[in-house]
Amino acid sequence: SGLLTRLQTSAPTIRTLSSNSFSQNIPSCLWKLGRLNHVAIAVPDLEKAQSLYKDVLGAQVSETVALPEHGVYTVFVELENTKLELLHPLGEKSPIASFLQKNKTGGMHHICIEVDDIKAAMTELKKKKIRILSEEPKIGAHGKPVIFLHPKDCHGVLVELEQA
Secondary structure (H helix, E strand, O other): OHHHHHHHHHHOOOOEEEEHHHOOOOOOOOOOEEEEEEEEEEOHHHHHHHHHHHHHOOEEEOOOEEEEEOEEEEEEOOOOOEEEEEEEEOOOOOOHHHHHOOOOOOOEEEEEEEEEHHHHHHHHHHHOOEEEEOOOEEEEEOOEEEEEEOHHHHOOOEEEEEOO
16 A cells, blocks of 8 residues: 555646636737638649649649739649649749749648738738738739738748638
């Protein structure tokens, strides 16, 4: 019985964190993040990439859409919980063309997260010294306002915010 008593008294105490513990340190915002909308992948061969997702993996794949104001062709791959956006350069000044020059086989370009108030998000993020890559939101591939946050301010990830 002496060993059992020592084990019971020397057992570590387990602390649980309530949700209040976290919310006390998080300032209230005028806007909030929503769900992951998509992960964008730059591809050097759009038809080949479409075929991989549609014919090999069996995913639902959209038609190709040209977005000249963003310098890209886009194709969306529908997944159960989000989408993949395949990006291919449209024009010589395309940001995807310069990305592909550095990454010949393509790769992840950005993530897109929905927000409930893009203007409030912009105002607050600027106050927090997060650089936004445009002065005003542009209309994105889903016909909704979008902005991009500088990857150097987001731990190396280009983040797109889209009005939900």
